Amino acid sequence: MENVNxxxxxxxxxxxxxxxxxxxDVSFAYGDQLAVDNVSLTVESGDFLGLIGPNGSGKTTxxxxxxxxxTPDEGTIELFGEPVSAFDEGERIGYVSQQAxxxxxxxxxxxxxxxxxxxxxxxxHSRLTDADVDVVDEALRTVDISELADRRINQLSGGQRQxxxxxxxxxxxxxxxxxxxxxxxxxxESRDEFYxxxxxxxxxxxxxxxxxxxxxxxxxxxxHIACINKSLYHHGDTESFVESDALEAAYGSGTRVVHHHx
Amino acid sequence: MNGTLRVRLELACMAIISVLAVVMIGxxxxxxxxxxxxxxxxxxxxxxxxxxxxxxxxxxVFRHPFMWQSMATxxxxxxxxxxxxxxxxxxxxxxxxxxLAHTAFAGVAVxxxxxxxxxxxxxxxxxxxxxxxxxxxxxxxxxERTDTYGDVPIAIMLTGSFAVGTLIISYGRGFxxxxxxxxxxxxxxxxxxxxxxxxxxLSIVVVGVxxxxxxxxxxxxxxxxxxxxxxxxxxxxxxxxxxxxxxxVVGAMQVLGVIxxxxxxxxxxxxxxxxxxxFRETLYLSIIFGQLSIVxxxxxxxxxxxxxxxxxxxxxxxxxxxxxxxxxxxxxxLSTH
Numbered sequence: 331m332e333n334v335n336x337x338x339x340x341x342x343x344x345x346x347x348x349x350x351x352x353x354x355d356v357s358f359a360y361g362d363q364l365a366v367d368n369v370s371l372t373v374e375s376g377d378f379l380g381l382i383g384p385n386g387s388g389k390t391t392x393x394x395x396x397x398x399x400x401t402p403d404e405g406t407i408e409l410f411g412e413p414v415s416a417f418d419e420g421e422r423i424g425y426v427s428q429q430a431x432x433x434x435x436x437x438x439x440x441x442x443x444x445x446x447x448x449x450x451x452x453x454x455h456s457r458l459t460d461a462d463v464d465v466v467d468e469a470l471r472t473v474d475i476s477e478l479a480d481r482r483i484n485q486l487s488g489g490q491r492q493x494x495x496x497x498x499x500x501x502x503x504x505x506x507x508x509x510x511x512x513x514x515x516x517x518x519e520s521r522d523e524f525y526x527x528x529x530x531x532x533x534x535x536x537x538x539x540x541x542x543x544x545x546x547x548x549x550x551x552x553x554h555i556a557c558i559n560k561s562l563y564h565h566g567d568t569e570s571f572v573e574s575d576a577l578e579a580a581y582g583s584g585t586r587v588v589h590h591h592x
Numbered sequence: 593m594n595g596t597l598r599v600r601l602e603l604a605c606m607a608i609i610s611v612l613a614v615v616m617i618g619x620x621x622x623x624x625x626x627x628x629x630x631x632x633x634x635x636x637x638x639x640x641x642x643x644x645x646x647x648x649x650x651x652x653v654f655r656h657p658f659m660w661q662s663m664a665t666x667x668x669x670x671x672x673x674x675x676x677x678x679x680x681x682x683x684x685x686x687x688x689x690x691x692l693a694h695t696a697f698a699g700v701a702v703x704x705x706x707x708x709x710x711x712x713x714x715x716x717x718x719x720x721x722x723x724x725x726x727x728x729x730x731x732x733x734x735x736e737r738t739d740t741y742g743d744v745p746i747a748i749m750l751t752g753s754f755a756v757g758t759l760i761i762s763y764g765r766g767f768x769x770x771x772x773x774x775x776x777x778x779x780x781x782x783x784x785x786x787x788x789x790x791x792x793x794l795s796i797v798v799v800g801v802x803x804x805x806x807x808x809x810x811x812x813x814x815x816x817x818x819x820x821x822x823x824x825x826x827x828x829x830x831x832x833x834x835x836x837x838x839x840x841v842v843g844a845m846q847v848l849g850v851i852x853x854x855x856x857x858x859x860x861x862x863x864x865x866x867x868x869x870x871f872r873e874t875l876y877l878s879i880i881f882g883q884l885s886i887v888x889x890x891x892x893x894x895x896x897x898x899x900x901x902x903x904x905x906x907x908x909x910x911x912x913x914x915x916x917x918x919x920x921x922x923x924x925x926l927s928t929h
Contacts, residue, residue, distance in 0.1 A: 397821050420823030427817045437682045439814055440870040447814065450807045451822040458807075482869060502822070 348375045349411065350506050350537045351396050356405030358391055365391040367561040368405070373539060373554075375505075378532045380552030380568070381541045384581050387559040389541045390428065390510055396539070397425060397508060410505075421451035424499020424507045426492070428514070441486065441494045442479040445469055448501030469500035473527060488513075489520025496527065507531065510541045525551050545577070602873065605880045612883070613671060613795075616664035620792045623657060623785065653894055661788035662780040662847065666886045666900075668795040669844040669856060674864075674882035675802055676840050677857030678875050679833055681865070682813050687743070689854035691731060691750040692724055692838045697850040698757035699723025699842075700775050705764040716775075717787055721842045727753060728838035732831050778849030778901040780893060791843040798836050809833060810871060848901040856882060859908040863915035881911045 351373040358366040365388040373379050373396075383389045394400045395407060398414040407414040410422060448469065449462040470476045473493040478486060483494060492512050499507050507528075513521045529551060532538050542548045548555065548568075555571040557564040557580045564576030571577075619638050625631035642654035653659050680686055703719030706712065727749065734745040761772050774782040802809065811819040812829050820826050837857070844853045864877035889904025 399817065399820055418823050420821060423821050425818050425821040427815070436865075437814060438865055438868040438871060438874045443810070443871050444814070447807075447811045447818075450811050451824070453807065455804055455807075480869070498818075508821075 349373070350375055350377070350409070351539070352408040352411075353392075353396060354406045354408075356392075356395060356402045356407060358388075358395055358400065358402050364560060366395065366402075366558075369558065369562045370405075371556055371562060371565045373506075373537060375537055376532070376535060377554050378528070378538045378552045379540065379554045379556060380548030381539060381556050381558070382543075382545055382548055382580075383558040383563075385543075387580070389558060392558060393508055393510060393539065393541060397423060421448075421502045422505045424448070424496070424502055424504035426495040426499070426507075426509045426512050428510045436484070439483050440480055441475060441483055441497075442466065442470070444483050444494050445479075445497045445501050448498040448504075451502060465503070466497075466501050469497040472500055473497045487520065488516040489524060492516060492524055493527070496531075500531075505537060507536055507538045509538070511543060512540070513542070513544075513547075521547075599873075602876045602880065606876055609667075609671065609879060609883050612667055616660075616667045617792050617796075619660045620664050620788050623661070624789060651894075658783075659780070661785055662783040662900075663890065665783045665788045665791045665843070666780075666847055666890055666904075667883070668791050669840075669847060670883035670886035671879055672795045672798045672840050673844050673853075673856035674860040674878035675875065676798065676833070676836050677861045678864070678871075678878045679809050679813050680837060680857055681861040682874075683833075685834075686854070686858050687746050687750070688731060688834060689837055689841055689857040691746050691753075692727055692834075692841045693845060693850045693853045694750050694757070695727030695730075695753040696720040696724035696838070696842045696845055697775065698727075698753040698760070700772070701757040701760035701764070704772070705760050708764045715786060717790055717842060717846070720845065721790075721839065724838035724842045725835055728834045729831070732827075732834050735830070736827060774849075775845065776850050777899060778845065778847050778852065780847065780890075780900045783846045787843075787846045791846070794839050794843045798840060801832065801836060805829065805832065814871075848904060852901040852905050855905040855908060856885070859905070859912050860885060863908070863912040866912075866915040866919040881908065881915070885911060 349372050351371075353369055353371050356366060356369050357364070367388075369392060381389050381393065391400070395402055396409070396414070398407070398409065398417060401415065409417040410419065445466050446458065446462075449458055449466060453459075453462060467476070470479055473496050475486075475490060475493050475497065478490060478494075483491060486494065495512070496507070509528075513524060516524065525547060528538060528540070538552075540548065540552060549572055553568055554566065555564060555568050556562060557571065557576045559580040559582075563580040564571050564574055618634075622631050622635040622638060626635045638660070639655070639657075642656075642660065645654040646652060677686075677689070680688055697720075699720035699722060700716050702723055703716040706719065707716075731746065731749055734749070738745055808819075808824055808829050811822070811824060812826055816826055840857070841853050844856055848856060860881035861874070861878045863881045864874045868874040868877050885904050885908035888907035888910075889900060892898055892903040892907065893900040
């Protein structure tokens with residue numbers, strides 16, 4: 331693990347740590363139900379990692395572990411070179427959860443209010459400045475929903491809503507974007523557009539971790555694949571994944587006895 | 593309605609409500625300080641204004657200081673209850689208010705008992721506040737351990753604290769002989785000078801805290817998981833919200849009573865949610881509807897000698913139904929455009 335530390339962490343200059351997430355020998359169980367079994371993987375700066383696996387394979391749990399939403403039973407996790415429990419630069423992570431999409435259904439919140447939440451970790455308790463507003467405007471433009479800014483988020487289509495959440499992550503000027511099945515219930519055309527947007531964000535240097543049930547999409551877009559079913563079946567670049575037999579191994583054909591540790 | 597006109601109208605209403613609140617807080621403070629030189633002169637102005645109002649309106653209300661204490665408490669309830677309620681309703685914690693009201697009732701009972709046994713003049717609202725806050729922390733403790741503000745722990749807490757309250761009162765009746773009814777149903781006459789003072793202090797604190805934590809509470813209400821990822825201290829803010837709820841409930845209990853107090857946390861917010869376009873507008877409209885319900889409820893209560901709590905809640909529900917009707921019409925109007 332290379333882990334170059336910076337001189338001035340607080341004044342906006344980003345740390346030059348090149349490992350964004352470092353998961354080492356991590357296990358996690360819900361009660362006695364093992365969800366993640368001894369997984370180790372790293373996500374480097376600029377990676378587009380597709381996290382795949384069958385239903386109930388522990389993908390979301392692994393993502394929650396990486397983000398520090400839950401604490402591993404065993405093993406260690408580092409975010410931006412810091413132990414995840416000590417990590418406090420929340421604005422560096424943009425997160426779109428599975429539930430996020432449902433919540434907007436009853437609460438009256440405008441698209442602009444949602445995107446502005448991306449500035450909250452920066453602003454703390456002080457008032458938002460004009461500069462904050464500019465960043466929000468810019469984020470709305472980048473994902474092309476400026477004209478929807480004053481609509482209630484629940485009036486948006488699934489695809490537009492996902493763009494709003496991405497804009498929130500952009501507004502926080504996140505270095506890492508973590509997405510948990512963002513395109514469930516989004517039509518095919520908006521989905522393509524959405525993934526093109528992710529591609530261009532990735533090109534501009536944002537690291538992406540994407541959970542996606544559609545393996546075709548992942549292998550098209552992601553440059554790295556982590557395939558898990560409780561334990562890690564494959565972690566490497568997309569080509570090596572396509573050539574490997576990790577997919578059948580993880581998804582199996584009814585039996586889950588196949589073992590293929592990396 | 594034109595968008596900017598609507599915003600201006602809302603801001604104008606908020607300005608009026610702010611002035612009303614300042615006038616009411618002014619009365620409570622001046623009544624408190626009336627033995628001091630300048631305060632006594634100003635206080636006399638209030639009395640004069642009250643008599644004038646009575647003369648103009650042909651009423652027999654504003655000349656009485658005790659009515660001002662009740663009105664001040666009511667106006668402040670109309671601000672802080674919908675304010676805190678907006679976050680509660682959209683966190684799907686609407687029942688928490690009801691639960692904490694029952695916990696506060698147990699607190700009143702404890703106050704009675706302590707007063708009866710020791711012969712001290714226990715301030716019942718203070719004991720309600722202490723037990724209410726303890727109940728709030730208890731609910732939060734349960735929620736953190738069961739991962740939800742689920743119906744079942746809340747229902748147990750709600751009925752459990754009420755049960756304990758009735759037991760204590762029944763046991764303590766021998767010592768005190770005081771009726772608990774006014775706390776159950778509330779009344780304009782039950783607002784004491786101390787109660788109004790407490791409400792004034794609590795309201796200033798609650799408005800200040802919500803203003804200071806507006807962004808954090810909004811983020812947590814909308815997307816708790818993302819707020820956690822952004823490293824907001826979600827549990828601390830949840831605790832803060834629930835303690836503020838307990839505080840507001842105890843203050844509002846004087847007028848509305850234990851049984852109806854939750855209505856002011858929920859109904860104005862439900863009405864506002866029907867027609868608001870943004871979260872900020874929801875907050876404003878909740879407070880506007882809350883204040884209109886208080887003023888309307890007071891008018892009904894005083895005009896027809898009806899209980900204040902019931903009047904306020906019925907007026908609030910009328911606004912809620914009107915909001916539903918208005919939102920139905922405006923959405924069809926939008927779709928035909």
